Each structure stands twice: as structure tokens, then as C-alpha cells.
Amino acid sequence: MSDNQATHLRQYHAPVWDEPVVMQLGYPGRRGQVFPQPARAAVEKVGTASCLIPKGLARTNAPALPEMSEPEVQRHYLHLCQETLGMLNISLFGTCTMKYNARVSEAIAQRPFVTDVHPLQPDDSMQGILQAIHEFDLGLRALSGMDQFIFQAGGGADAAYTNCVVTRAYHKSRGELKRRNEIITSIQAHPCNAATAAAAGFKVVTLNLEEDGYPSIEALKAAISERTAALFINNPDDMGIYNPDIKEWVRLVHEAGGLCFYDHANFNGVMGKIRARELGFDACMFMLHKTFGAPKGGGGPAVGAYGCSAELAPFLPKPVVVKDDKGYRLDYGRKKSAGKIREFFGNVPQVLKAYAWLLVMGRDGIDEASDISVLANNYMDHKLAKIRGLTRSNPQVTKHRLEMTRWSLGTLKTDTGCGTVEVSNRMADYGVDPWWMSHEPWIVPEPFTPEAGEMYSKEDLDYWMAVVARISEEAYATPELVKSAPHNQVIAQIKSDALNDPAKWAVTWRAYLRKHGDGSKSGSKPHAAE
Amino acid sequence: MRPFRLGLIVNPVAGMGGRVGLKGTDGLSDAARKLGAEPVSEARTLRALQRLGSARAGIAIFAAGGAMGASAAGQAGLLCQVVSTPSSDETSAADTSVAVRAMAGAEIDLVLFAGGDGTARDIYAITGDRVPILGIPTGVKMQSAVFATSPEAAGDLVAAMVAVPDRSRLQYRPSEVMDIDEDELRRGAISPRLFGYAKVPFVPLLLQNAKVRNHGLDEAALDAAARQIAAQMDANALYAIGPGRSTKRVLNALNISGSLLGTDLVAGGQMVARDANERTILDLAQGRKLRIVVGVIGGQGHVFGRGNQELSPAVIRLAGRDAITIIASEQKLLALEDKRLLVDTGDLALDRDLAGYWRVVVGPQEDMVMKVTAP
Numbered sequence: 001m002s003d004n005q006a007t008h009l010r011q012y013h014a015p016v017w018d019e020p021v022v023m024q025l026g027y028p029g030r031r032g033q034v035f036p037q038p039a040r041a042a043v044e045k046v047g048t049a050s051c052l053i054p055k056g057l058a059r060t061n062a063p064a065l066p067e068m069s070e071p072e073v074q075r076h077y078l079h080l081c082q083e084t085l086g087m088l089n090i091s092l093f094g095t096c097t098m099k100y101n102a103r104v105s106e107a108i109a110q111r112p113f114v115t116d117v118h119p120l121q122p123d124d125s126m127q128g129i130l131q132a133i134h135e136f137d138l139g140l141r142a143l144s145g146m147d148q149f150i151f152q153a154g155g156g157a158d159a160a161y162t163n164c165v166v167t168r169a170y171h172k173s174r175g176e177l178k179r180r181n182e183i184i185t186s187i188q189a190h191p192c193n194a195a196t197a198a199a200a201g202f203k204v205v206t207l208n209l210e211e212d213g214y215p216s217i218e219a220l221k222a223a224i225s226e227r228t229a230a231l232f233i234n235n236p237d238d239m240g241i242y243n244p245d246i247k248e249w250v251r252l253v254h255e256a257g258g259l260c261f262y263d264h265a266n267f268n269g270v271m272g273k274i275r276a277r278e279l280g281f282d283a284c285m286f287m288l289h290k291t292f293g294a295p296k297g298g299g300g301p302a303v304g305a306y307g308c309s310a311e312l313a314p315f316l317p318k319p320v321v322v323k324d325d326k327g328y329r330l331d332y333g334r335k336k337s338a339g340k341i342r343e344f345f346g347n348v349p350q351v352l353k354a355y356a357w358l359l360v361m362g363r364d365g366i367d368e369a370s371d372i373s374v375l376a377n378n379y380m381d382h383k384l385a386k387i388r389g390l391t392r393s394n395p396q397v398t399k400h401r402l403e404m405t406r407w408s409l410g411t412l413k414t415d416t417g418c419g420t421v422e423v424s425n426r427m428a429d430y431g432v433d434p435w436w437m438s439h440e441p442w443i444v445p446e447p448f449t450p451e452a453g454e455m456y457s458k459e460d461l462d463y464w465m466a467v468v469a470r471i472s473e474e475a476y477a478t479p480e481l482v483k484s485a486p487h488n489q490v491i492a493q494i495k496s497d498a499l500n501d502p503a504k505w506a507v508t509w510r511a512y513l514r515k516h517g518d519g520s521k522s523g524s525k526p527h528a529a530e
Numbered sequence: 531m532r533p534f535r536l537g538l539i540v541n542p543v544a545g546m547g548g549r550v551g552l553k554g555t556d557g558l559s560d561a562a563r564k565l566g567a568e569p570v571s572e573a574r575t576l577r578a579l580q581r582l583g584s585a586r587a588g589i590a591i592f593a594a595g596g597a598m599g600a601s602a603a604g605q606a607g608l609l610c611q612v613v614s615t616p617s618s619d620e621t622s623a624a625d626t627s628v629a630v631r632a633m634a635g636a637e638i639d640l641v642l643f644a645g646g647d648g649t650a651r652d653i654y655a656i657t658g659d660r661v662p663i664l665g666i667p668t669g670v671k672m673q674s675a676v677f678a679t680s681p682e683a684a685g686d687l688v689a690a691m692v693a694v695p696d697r698s699r700l701q702y703r704p705s706e707v708m709d710i711d712e713d714e715l716r717r718g719a720i721s722p723r724l725f726g727y728a729k730v731p732f733v734p735l736l737l738q739n740a741k742v743r744n745h746g747l748d749e750a751a752l753d754a755a756a757r758q759i760a761a762q763m764d765a766n767a768l769y770a771i772g773p774g775r776s777t778k779r780v781l782n783a784l785n786i787s788g789s790l791l792g793t794d795l796v797a798g799g800q801m802v803a804r805d806a807n808e809r810t811i812l813d814l815a816q817g818r819k820l821r822i823v824v825g826v827i828g829g830q831g832h833v834f835g836r837g838n839q840e841l842s843p844a845v846i847r848l849a850g851r852d853a854i855t856i857i858a859s860e861q862k863l864l865a866l867e868d869k870r871l872l873v874d875t876g877d878l879a880l881d882r883d884l885a886g887y888w889r890v891v892v893g894p895q896e897d898m899v900m901k902v903t904a905p
Contacts, residue, residue: 187864187898194896203895208869210901219899222887414682417581417689441864480583497699 006459007466012431013488017079022066023509025076032070064509083490090460091433092450095238095404097268097290097373099455105293105356109349119344123329129348130328133321136355143366144264144284145277146307151288151346152317156265157192159285159304160232162317162341163261164200166283166308167230169315169338170259180229180257186215188239190265191439193232202229209443213241213394220249228258236266238439238449239393240377240401250280259283259312267291268453269374269402272367283308293357294350301347303354317341369454373403376452380461381405384450387469388476389415393444403451406438410445418475418482419446425493426474426485430467533590534640534692537633538575538610539653541645542597542621544669545570560620571668572602574681575644578666579606581685585692592636594629597621602644623652630656639697640664640731642688644681647671647709654707654728662702662729664688673836675705675828676730691731704775705730706828708837724773724791724827724837748859751893752776755857757783758894759823760799767819767853769796770811770845772838774825776857793840808842820849826858826890831866833902834884835874843877851884856900860892863900871902881905 038049050058068076081087091098108114117126137149153159164183171177183197186207194204205223207215214237231253236242243249250260262276262284268291276284288294289302296302308316318337319330330345361369378400384390389412392405413419424434438447452461475482486492498504506512546569579602582589591610593599598621603610613632616625630653633641640662643653646669654676657663665677666684678684694700704727756779763769771777771794781788781796788794792805795814803810811820822845827836833856834841846854856871863869873884881904889897 198895203897204893205889206892206896206898208898208900210869215899216901219887219901222889223897223899413686414680417583417682417686441860443864443869483583 006462009430009463009466009470012429014085014428014490015079015082016490017083019076019079019083021509021512022068022073022076023064024066025072026066026068028067030067030069030072032068032073085428085431085433089431089433090456090464092435092452092456092461092464093433094436094449094451095438096296096436097266097287097403097451097453098296099290099293099453101293101295101353102357102360105353108356109352114349114352117348119330124327127327130321130330132352132355133345133348134323134328136351136358137321139355139358140286140305140307142363143271143275144286144307145275146284147277147310148313148316148320149305149307150316150320151303151305151348151351152341152344153285153304153306154342154347155289155302156190156263156285156287156304157196158302158341159287159306160190160192160261160263161196161200162304162306163230163232163283163285164196164202165317165338165341166306166312166315167202167259167261168200169336170312171229173315173336176257177229180227182223182225182227183230183232184220184223184228184253184258185232186234186237187441187443188214188237188439189232189234190263193234193261193263197232203227209239209394211396212243213239213397214243217245217248217252220252224252224256224258226256228253228256230259230261232261232263234263234266236269236402236404238266238404238406240266240269240403240405241394241397241399242270242402247279254280261285265290266403268451269370269377269404271370272363273370277309282312288350288354292354294353301350303347303350305351305354319345321345370403372454373452374400376454376456376458376461377401377403377405377450379458380450380452380465383462383465384468387465387472388412389472390468393447403453404449406444406447406449408444408446409448412472412475413446416475416479416482418471418479420448422482422485423468423471423475424448426471426482427467428486429488430470432464432467531588531695534585534588534688534697535636535638536589536591536688537613537630537636537638537641538591538593538599538603539626539629539633539641539643539645539649540571540575540594540597540599540602541626541643541649541668542569542571544645544649545574571644572597572605574668575599575602575666576605577681578642578644578678578685578688579603579608581682582606582608582689582692585689588692589688592633592638594625598625598629623648626652627656634661640688640691642666642684644668647674647707650674650676650707650728651709651725654726657728659704659727659729662731664731671710673706673708673710673827673830674728676707676728677829687731701732702729703732704728706774706837708827726791727775748861751896752857752859753779753782754894755891755896756780759855759857759891760784763796763799764819764821765798767797767821768802768815770794770806770815770820770822770841770849771796772822772824772841774827774837776825776859776862777823780823780857791837793838806840808840808845811840811845812848815845815848819853820845821853821855822846822849823855823857826856826862826871828862828865829867831871833871833873835872835876839876843875843880846875846880846884855891856888857891860896860898863890863892863898869900871900872905873902874905878904 113128117129140149153162171180181203182205183202184205185193197204207219210216235246253260259282262281264284264286284307286305288305289296314336315338317340318334319332322331391408391411409420420437427434435448438449506515591603591608592613593603593610595612595615598616600610600612614629642664643649644666650665653663666681667677678687707725707728759780760783771780773791778788784799786801789805794804795802795806873881875881885902885904887899888902890900892898
């Protein structure tokens with residue numbers, strides 16, 4: 001594709017299906033699959049299926065499920081997919097690494113040796129799965145220098161919480177937990193660091209960013225004390241600026257008796273380049289559903305891979321997959337273990353997808369992917385800077401950013417009244433995924449934080465930036481057009497009031513009926529905007 | 531739906547003294563004009579009004595007459611009801627008061643004014659914390675936290691308020707009204723005072739450069755932090771609880787009522803002196819440990835030297851750095867332009883001693899490390 005084609009904005013309009021909620025679809029008695037009756041001999045011997053269910057567990061009423069044929073179900077989800085940009089567009093999202101989820105990995109994770117395994121079956125009957133988990137653990141050890149990984153945490157925040165309970169168990173074992181009750185973090189570390197620390201009972205001490213685009217070492221020194229339990233930090237954080245003093249930071253915290261946790265949410269810019277353990281960190285976390293190519297968001301459950309040093313390993317939640325001379329097994333007998341974060345040993349299909357990604361990429365591939373993602377971000381930095389109304393955060397910092405950069409639409413907002421929300425809404429009109437604004441708190445006005453990653457082509461990035469440039473022009477020429485966007489979407493602006501109103505929100509159909517009445521009887525359909 | 535009732539007051543001479551070095555225009559507009567000062571207020575008001583966009587249809591404007599509002603509204607193409615007439619071409623604080631009184635009687639949803647600290651103070655004297663106000667920044671001195679960051683931001687905020695169909699859901703926050711005595715300032719003596727807390731609309735994403743966690747949670751966090759400070763008080767120490775809404779939460783936690791704008795002295799959980807001056811603090815601190823709980827002035831970030839001069843260099847020295855607790859909401863800290871706190875006690879050596887990194891209490895289990903700088 002030529003540059004010209006890449007930046008030619010496509011004509012786009014989302015299909016409007018006015019698609020009902022699935023619970024409003026279907027007709028009594030309609031089925032997608034009709035299962036054969038069991039053989040008479042079998043019924044005579046063991047009874048019907050319902051006889052096999054203990055009385056206490058059997059439900060008295062049939063569940064309220066939509067009754068539909070298979071093509072009707074497929075069509076319903078096709079419509080929903082078409083109405084929501086389909087998850088295969090250019091999505092630079094913001095503060096999140098978006099990667100293509102290879103279909104071959106999906107196919108692997110759906111094989112019977114994965115889907116038919118139960119975590120309570122004997123270890124020797126699932127050696128293959130345990131081997132894959134163990135080998136992936138070894139791969140992550142190689143990338144981080146840590147001594148043991150577990151995959152129990154169901155996401156990044158869950159892994160941060162895992163770190164909190166390991167930290168707690170470690171200080172408790174040394175009789176210092178009462179005194180060491182403070183976690184130091186930064187205002188731009190992922191908010192889950194502060195949140196999980198507070199949830200685990202720690203006091204949170206937050207550092208602000210300074211001239212260099214990260215907190216100063218003097219601020220860190222002012223925060224460190226004999227009460228310090230740990231430092232939870234991202235490097236780079238969402239500003240995209242690498243803190244070159246990080247080794248000294250770790251040394252200072254260790255000197256005071258605290259632990260250091262590297263939140264690798266932004267690993268893409270440094271993968272293959274640095275190893276957390278070599279920088280002195282005691283533990284780190286990877287998000288398999290971002291960096292390691294497993295699906296994110298609606299694509300399936302997440303996994304926060306948590307790894308730590310040998311010193312902390314005894315405190316890890318159990319079970320841990322281990323290898324001994326008899327093969328692979330789940331080690332439940334860990335006396336110092338902090339307990340459980342979730343059941344069993346994690347979202348195994350996601351672990352396998354990430355393992356497939358790791359094997360395909362290899363060491364050199366990971367190294368190159370990191371280079372590409374940094375190069376792509378700096379290419380974008382160069383081009384975005386030319387768009388009117390956009391400014392780069394920390395303009396005084398001239399060194400290159402890593403895999404992402406926090407940008408501001410503060411100028412555009414002042415000039416035109418169109419800020420990050422309005423621009424994001426308008427993006428959908430051009431068929432690209434709206435960016436996600438950025439984590440709170442917004443210390444940069446009207447922020448957005450695109451992350452190109454290694455996967456999107458130069459043409460994709462050019463198209464995306466052409467959309468942003470066009471919207472900037474629109475904002476200066478016809479701000480109302482941008483403020484009232486989206487115009488080419490299924491629905492116009494979503495009223496978010498309902499999300500904050502317990503009287504309106506409904507996450508189940510039953511709750512919807514309770515709060516909004518039976519839509520089918522009144523003839524009105526649930527409003528998609530709510 | 532009832533139209534949004536917007537009061538509009540322009541101080542036509544506000545800001546004139548700035549460029550000609552008069553440090554304010556209170557009572558000096560003639561002098562400013564003679565020095566060649568040009569009015570700036572009306573043009574800035576127009577910039578704000580031009581941002582109302584489609585919200586215009588939902589607004590009913592109640593303006594002070596002539597140059598005090600109606601003229602700017604007219605130039606912006608907005609119809610308005612004139613609620614007062616300035617007594618003469620040379621408008622005064624009295625004219626502002628007459629206009630605000632008329633508005634306060636007309637169930638106004640918001641008084642939008644163009645001016646500086648002096649105007650804010652005149653308006654606050656009548657609206658108190660009952661009628662919401664919002665400043666279009668046009669003055670010379672703007673230490674109060676009632677101003678939008680720019681005329682455009684003020685216009686955007688009004689438009690955003692009009693767009694909220696259920697007015698009961700609009701959010702407000704108590705914001706400092708500060709003013710400096712201009713005569714003293716011209717003589718070189720700065721004595722800014724905290725006059726009170728006006729009710730200022732707050733729409734996350736629009737007014738402030740910092741979008742922060744839920745406002746309600748911020749308040750709850752401060753209350754909980756104050757309860758913790760109260761619970762951990764040293765029974766033998768004298769506590770000087772500085773002015774401001776954040777610090778007074780500690781008194782609330784002790785179930786004693788203090789003076790919002792002054793420093794109150796507490797010992798053993800009891801009020802020892804309300805609204806104490808420096809002498810009283812030093813006298814009562816004799817023979818016991820003195821501790822200070824102090825807040826942060828919103829918008830500018832002063833910890834000492836603004837609105838709390840009774841916490842003098844002598845008082846601060848007596849307590850010592852380790853006996854000072856700063857309490858403020860995370861929202862207030864992150865909204866500070868350069869994320870710095872300031873000390874300006876009038877004693878440079880002390881200011882330098884106080885400079886450096888401090889922990890500010892933002893919640894019961896949360897501190898934020900802030901850099902404090904000396905002048």
C-alpha cells in the first residue's frame with residue numbers, strides 16, 4: 001500500500017442492526033443442538049441424567065435461557081461484532097499493549113488436551129499441561145532473571161495483589177510486618193499498585209513526577225524509612241521515559257530493608273534488553289494478555305504472571321508446578337505459602353497461548369519486537385508533534401521515549417473546546433478504535449497515550465495518525481462536528497449516567513427487568529446506550 | 531426544563547492595574563487609566579461567552595447593567611435581563627454588591643463573574659457558600675481558587691453545567707476566597723487573608739488540569755485521615771490547627787467547633803483558644819510540645835505565609851519540622867500548576883529550612899510526597 005493510500009481516509013459507517021439483547025431473542029422449543037437420548041440399557045442401569053444429580057444440587061425450575069437455533073446465535077454475535085468495530089481494527093488503545101492474537105494459538109488452546117483437563121485429576125495424567133506451564137515458567141525466568149513464576153493471578157492487578165500478599169508473608173516471617181506497613185509507589189505507576197497495597201492493608205506513599213518525567217531520587221529518599229515494606233514501580237511508566245537511576249532506587253530501598261517489585265505492564269519497550277533481577281528487583285509481573293500475545297479484554301480471561309527471587313519463592317501462593325525426577329507435579333505442600341489468590345494454577349489456555357507466542361518469537365524475535373515497538377513510537381512522536389493542538393508531555397525531556405508517550409490535547413481543548421473524549425468519539429467515525437484516555441489521575445490535561453507496539457504496520461500507524469490530524473482540522477474548523485460525534489456509528493454519544501446509578505445499571509437480564517421493566521411487553525427495547 | 535439561570539457580572543476595571551505595575555486596581559482605576567492601562571475584562575468575558583455554543587439555548591442570563599455585564603452579553607449575541615444599573619460610569623464594589631443581591635434574590639444557578647480576588651471577595655460577601663460562583667480570570671491578583679484556568683475554560687464549564695439535565699447532580703467544591711490588602715502590598719507588605727470558602731462548580735475533565743479520583747471519596751479520605759490524626763494525638767502536646775477546611779476536619783473528629791479561618795489551639799482533646807494569634811500560641815505552648823496541623827491553599831500551593839500568618843516563623847521554629855503535619859486532598863495537590871508546595875513565612879532562612887520533600891497526608895492510609903520550595 002502506498003503512503004497515499006494509507007492516509008486516504010476511508011468512507012465508513014457502522015451497520016445498524018438495532019440488535020436486541022440475546023434474552024429477547026428466540027422462540028419456545030427452538031434448539032441449536034438436539035442431543036440423542038441415552039441408550040435404554042444405560043438408563044436402566046444408571047438412570048437418567050437428572051437422576052445422577054444429587055437432590056440438593058438439582059434446580060427446581062428450568063433456567064431462563066434464550067431458545068435459539070445455531071445460525072441465529074451466530075448471526076446475533078456477527079451483528080454485535082459489526083456494531084462494535086469487530087476488534088480487528090487499528091487499536092492503539094493507550095497505556096495498553098494491543099497485539100494480534102494468532103489464530104494458531106487459539107486452535108492450540110482449544111485442543112482436548114487443554115479443554116478436557118481438570119485441575120483435580122492426578123498429576124501423572126496431565127504431564128503435558130504441567131510440562132508446558134513449567135517450560136513457560138523457564139522462559140519467563142530467562143526474560144526476567146527471577147527464580148520462579150506462577151500463573152494463578154487472573155490479571156495484572158491480581159498479580160500486584162499477589163505481590164502484596166508475598167510481601168506481607170515475607171515481612172511477617174521476619175517479624176517485621178507490624179513495623180513495615182508502607183508501600184512506596186509513584187503517581188504514574190499503574191493505579192493497581194496503590195489500590196492492591198491499600199486492599200492488602202498497607203499504607204501507600206505516592207511520589208510525584210518531576211522535571212525528568214519520573215520521580216526524583218530525593219523524593220524517594222524522603223519516602224523511605226524503617227516502615228518501608230516495598231517499592232512498587234513501573235519503568236518506564238506511561239510517560240514512556242525510562243528512569244536510568246532505577247538500580248540506585250532499588251539499592252536504597254533494599255538498604256532500608258524493603259522489597260522491590262517491578263510492574264512490567266510496559267515491558268514491550270524493554271523486553272530482551274533488561275532483566276528485572278539484574279536490576280536488583282525481588283519480584284516482577286508480566287501480563288500475558290498484553291505483552292505475550294494472548295487476548296485482552298473481551299477475548300478471554302487474563303493472566304498476570306508473577307515471578308520472584310528464590311528468597312521470596314517459599315511465600316508464593318500454591319500450588320506451584322515443579323519438576324522432579326518423577327516428572328512434573330503440582331506442589332501443594334508449601335508451608336510458608338501465602339495461600340491462594342485464585343483457584344488452582346491459573347487460566348491455563350491463556351498460558352498456552354502465551355507459551356506459543358514465546359516459542360514462535362524466540363529470544364531474537366522478542367528483542368526485535370522491542371526495537372520495533374520503540375521505533376514505531378518514536379516515528380509516531382515525530383509525526384504527531386506536527387498535528388495542531390497536540391503536545392507531548394514533559395516537553396523539556398528531549399531523550400527518546402520508549403514504547404509509548406503520554407500526549408496532551410490541552411491546547412486543542414483550550415483552542416476549540418474539543419478534548420480527549422470528543423476526539424476519541426470522533427475516531428470511531430473513521431473506522432479505527434477510539435483511544436482509551438489514560439489512567440487516573442490525569443496529571444497531563446486531556447491525555448492520550450497511544451502504543452504502536454510491534455504488530456501494526458507503518459501504513460496502519462499512518463492511517464491512524466491521518467485520522468487524528470483530520471479530527472484536529474475539524475476541531476479548529478467545525479468544533480461542533482467533533483463535539484457531537486460519533487456520527488457514523490450505531491448509536492450516538494453514550495450517556496454514562498447509568499453506569500454511576502445503581503437504580504439504572506444492570507449486569508444481568510434479571511436485574512434489567514427489575515430496574516427497567518419488561519421491555520418486550522411495553523414494546524420498547526432496552527436502549528443500547530444504557 | 532427550566533432554563534439555566536446564569537448571573538453575569540463584569541468588573542470592567544479588573545486587571546487594568548496589572549500591566550502598569552499597580553498590583554491591583556482596587557480604588558485606583560483612574561490612576562491605572564492615566565498610566566495608559568486598557569480595560570481587559572470585557573474582552574475576556576466575551577471569550578468565555580463565545581464558548582457557550584449550543585448551550586446558549588438553555589440559558590437565561592441575568593446581567594448587571596452596562597459595562598458590568600449587559601454589554602458583554604450583547605456583544606456575544608445573548609439576550610439578558612438587566613438586574614441592576616451601575617451608579618455611574620466609574621463602577622465600584624458597591625455596584626457589584628447591588629447586582630449580586632439582585633441575583634441572589636432571583637434563584638440564580640451560577641454567578642459567573644469577570645474580575646480578580648477583589649471582585650471574588652465582594653461577591654462572596656453576599657453569596658457566601660449558598661450561591662455557586664465561578665470566576666473568569668481577568669484580575670491582577672488571583673490567589674483565590676474560584677477561577678477557571680482561562681476564560682475559555684470558564685465558558686466550557688458553564689456549557690457543561692447546562693448540559694447536565696438533572697441539576698441536583700452537579701458537583702460543587704468549597705474553594706478558597708483569598709485577598710491581599712492592596713495598600714499594604716503596594717507598601718511591600720504582603721498580608722493575604724483567607725476570607726472563606728465559596729461554592730464553586732466542579733466538572734471533572736473541564737475545570738482543572740487534573741482529573742482525579744472521585745470527589746466524594748476524596749472528602750471521605752480526608753475525614754478518615756483527620757479522625758486518625760485526632761485519635762493519635764499526644765495528650766500532653768499543644769496542637770495548633772491552622773485555617774482551612776481540611777485541617778478543621780481534625781476538630782470535627784474531636785467533636786469541637788473551631789474557627790474556619792483562624793488557627794485554633796487544642797490540648798488533651800479540648801479547645802484551648804479559638805482563632806489564636808502568634809502571641810497566644812507562643813504563650814500557651816510554653817512548657818509543652820507544640821504541634822502544627824496545616825493545610826494547603828488551593829491553586830497556588832502555599833503551606834505557610836498565606837492566610838495563616840499567626841503560624842509565624844517563631845511558632846514554626848518552636849514546633850520544629852518534625853512536629854508539622856500537612857493535610858490536603860489528593861485532588862488539590864494534583865491540581866497545582868507545577869505540583870509544588872510553597873512556603874513564604876517572611877523569614878528566608880526558615881523558608882530554606884522548610885524547603886525539601888514532605889509527606890502530605892491525603893488519606894488515612896495514604897501520603898503523597900510533595901516538594902516544598904522557598905521563594
